Amino acid sequence: MNWRALLVEDRIDWQSILSRTLMSMGGEVDVASNFRQALALLEHTRYDLAVVDPVLDNANKYNRDGVRVINEIQQRYPTTPLIVVSGSVSHISLPGSDDLLRKFPIIEKQTWNKETFVKLAQDALHGVPLPARHIDRAESVITSSQEMPVAPVDGERKGVPRILIVEDRPDWQVILSRTIEEEGWFWRTVRDAGEALHILREEKIAFNIVLLDLRLGDANIPLQHAQGWQLLDYLTSADLATQVIIVSGEASRGDVATLFMKYSISGFVDKDSFHKYELIGLIRKLTASAKLRIQTLGDFRLWRNGEIVDDFGESAVETLLKILMTRRGAPVSVDELADLMKSESVAAADLRPLINQMRMILEPNLAQPGDSSFIVREGSAYRFNFSTNVRVDFIELEEIQSEGKLYEQEHAYANAIKTYEKALRIYQGEYLPKDRFQQWSVQLRSHIQTKFAKTLNRLADLYARDGRLEEAIATAELCLKQDAYHEATYRRLMRYHACLGNKNTALMVYMTLEKLFREFFQEEPSAQTRELRDSIAAGEPVPCVEINRKSS
Known part of the structure; x- marks a missing residue:
C-alpha cells in the first residue's frame, strides 16, 4: 500500500521524530512548518x-x-484522517478551537509513546474510525506550574542521583523533569549552554548526570555545529566527574556513531523512541555504587568492580578504612578516630580530607565525596555501610557459620559439612595480621579467631560422626593452630586417635596438653579430660564424638 x-x-x-516514525511504517511524508507551507502542499x-500540531509558534501559545x-x-478533504500532536493540552485551549479539536485523537508530547502513535496511524490508514478525545474546559486549563514539576530545593534529597537537564524545548523539559521527579x-x-556552564562551574551543586540535547537553539545550522554539540566538547574534555547522556531527536546513525567513538558519553536516548523506564534504568546503572570485595583475613586486599585497588595514596587512608570496618557499621566520632590514629600522626582537623580521599578511592565516579555509599557521615561521626554493594570476608564467614549451625539443628549433617568447609576456604588467616598490635583491631580479631576455632571443632565432630576420622584429626590440629590452649580440642584429638586404635598417640596428645597447662597456667587439665585419659589408658571404648559441645 502506497500512502503519503x-x-x-x-x-x-x-x-524528525514524527516523520521518521511515519516513514518507518512505509509511507512518504511531506513536512510543513507553518500555515503557508501547509496550504501550498494542500x-x-x-x-x-495528516498529523498536525495546532500551535506552530512555541513562543506564542495563542498562535492558531x-x-x-x-x-x-x-x-x-473531509475524509482525510487527522491526528493532533500537541506540546500540552493548554496549548490547544484556543478561542473557537475546542469544537474542532474534539473531533480528533490527541497525542501529547509530554507522554509521547511511539507504539500508541503508530497504532493510531495504522488504524487511520486502514479506515478504522479514530477515537476523538473530548477536552472539557476543566481539563484544558493546565497552568505551567502543573505541567512542570517544582524543582527540589538545594540541600534536599541527599544521597540520590543529581541530574542537570540541558534542553530548550519546554515540552521535553517537562517530559524529562517529570521522569526524574517521579524517582525522587x-x-x-x-x-x-551558557546556563549549563554557569551552574556547572559556579554553583555548589555537583551533578552526577547531564541530560543534553544536541540542538539547543538555531535549527538552521548543521547539528555538529549546534550549541549542544559544542557544550558536549567542553563536558567531555573538562576534568568533571559528571557523566553525559545525549537526548536527541535529530541525530542520525552516523551522528550516533561519531558520538560514541569521539566522546566519552555514557548513553544515548532517541526522542523518537523515548521510553522513560529505559532512561531511568540507564541513570540507575550509571549512578549505582561500585561493587567492593574486601579481604581482611590473612591479608588486607580490596577489589573495586573486580579490579584490585593497591594504591590508597597515604597509609593513613588505608588505616582509616580498616578502623571503620572493624567497628562493623557503628559510627565512630572524629575525636575517637583521631585518638585511634595517633600512630599515623593524624589530628582531628586532618580527618576530613582523608575521609574524602578514601571515598573517592572506593567510588571514583562520585560527583562529590559526600555522595559516598560506603562511608556515611552521621553528625560528627562516620561509619562504614555494609548494606551496599560490598562483600567482606569476615562478614561472610559469620553468615556461613550461622548457616552451618542451622543445618546441624535440622540434622542436615551433609549440608552442615559442606557449609563449614566453605568457612575453611574463606578463613585465610588471622584478621588484619599487619595491624596485630593496634588497639582498635584486638577485640574483633580475638572474636573471629575464637569463633573460627569453634567452627573447626564442629566440623571435626561431623567428620568423626561419619567415620571420617583422618579428616577429623586434620581439622582438630588446624584448630589448635588457631588456639593452642583450647582444651576441648585436645580431648577431640584423643578420641579420634583412640577410635582409630592409636592408643599411644591419644595418650601423647594428653601429655602435650598437661605440659602446656603446667608451664603456662600452673594447672592440671580438667577432670573431664583426665577421665578420658584414664578410659583410653585402660583400653575402654570411648565415644568418637565429643558429647558436651557447649564449650566447643
Whole structure:
C-alpha cells in the first residue's frame, strides 16, 4: 500500500521524530512548518493521513496557525484522517478551537509513546474510525506550574542521583523533569549552554548526570555545529566527574556513531523512541555504587568492580578504612578516630580530607565525596555501610557459620559439612595480621579467631560422626593452630586417635596438653579430660564424638 502523509510541525526535533516514525511504517511524508507551507502542499496533494500540531509558534501559545491548517484540511478533504500532536493540552485551549479539536485523537508530547502513535496511524490508514478525545474546559486549563514539576530545593534529597537537564524545548523539559521527579531524584533544568556552564562551574551543586540535547537553539545550522554539540566538547574534555547522556531527536546513525567513538558519553536516548523506564534504568546503572570485595583475613586486599585497588595514596587512608570496618557499621566520632590514629600522626582537623580521599578511592565516579555509599557521615561521626554493594570476608564467614549451625539443628549433617568447609576456604588467616598490635583491631580479631576455632571443632565432630576420622584429626590440629590452649580440642584429638586404635598417640596428645597447662597456667587439665585419659589408658571404648559441645 502506497500512502503519503502531511506533517505540520514547526519544531525540528518533532519533525524528525514524527516523520521518521511515519516513514518507518512505509509511507512518504511531506513536512510543513507553518500555515503557508501547509496550504501550498494542500493545493496539489490529497493526503492519506495528516498529523498536525495546532500551535506552530512555541513562543506564542495563542498562535492558531495549526488550527487553521486543521480547518483547511477538513474543508478541502473531509475524509482525510487527522491526528493532533500537541506540546500540552493548554496549548490547544484556543478561542473557537475546542469544537474542532474534539473531533480528533490527541497525542501529547509530554507522554509521547511511539507504539500508541503508530497504532493510531495504522488504524487511520486502514479506515478504522479514530477515537476523538473530548477536552472539557476543566481539563484544558493546565497552568505551567502543573505541567512542570517544582524543582527540589538545594540541600534536599541527599544521597540520590543529581541530574542537570540541558534542553530548550519546554515540552521535553517537562517530559524529562517529570521522569526524574517521579524517582525522587535531584534535578535542575537549563535552556542553553551558557546556563549549563554557569551552574556547572559556579554553583555548589555537583551533578552526577547531564541530560543534553544536541540542538539547543538555531535549527538552521548543521547539528555538529549546534550549541549542544559544542557544550558536549567542553563536558567531555573538562576534568568533571559528571557523566553525559545525549537526548536527541535529530541525530542520525552516523551522528550516533561519531558520538560514541569521539566522546566519552555514557548513553544515548532517541526522542523518537523515548521510553522513560529505559532512561531511568540507564541513570540507575550509571549512578549505582561500585561493587567492593574486601579481604581482611590473612591479608588486607580490596577489589573495586573486580579490579584490585593497591594504591590508597597515604597509609593513613588505608588505616582509616580498616578502623571503620572493624567497628562493623557503628559510627565512630572524629575525636575517637583521631585518638585511634595517633600512630599515623593524624589530628582531628586532618580527618576530613582523608575521609574524602578514601571515598573517592572506593567510588571514583562520585560527583562529590559526600555522595559516598560506603562511608556515611552521621553528625560528627562516620561509619562504614555494609548494606551496599560490598562483600567482606569476615562478614561472610559469620553468615556461613550461622548457616552451618542451622543445618546441624535440622540434622542436615551433609549440608552442615559442606557449609563449614566453605568457612575453611574463606578463613585465610588471622584478621588484619599487619595491624596485630593496634588497639582498635584486638577485640574483633580475638572474636573471629575464637569463633573460627569453634567452627573447626564442629566440623571435626561431623567428620568423626561419619567415620571420617583422618579428616577429623586434620581439622582438630588446624584448630589448635588457631588456639593452642583450647582444651576441648585436645580431648577431640584423643578420641579420634583412640577410635582409630592409636592408643599411644591419644595418650601423647594428653601429655602435650598437661605440659602446656603446667608451664603456662600452673594447672592440671580438667577432670573431664583426665577421665578420658584414664578410659583410653585402660583400653575402654570411648565415644568418637565429643558429647558436651557447649564449650566447643
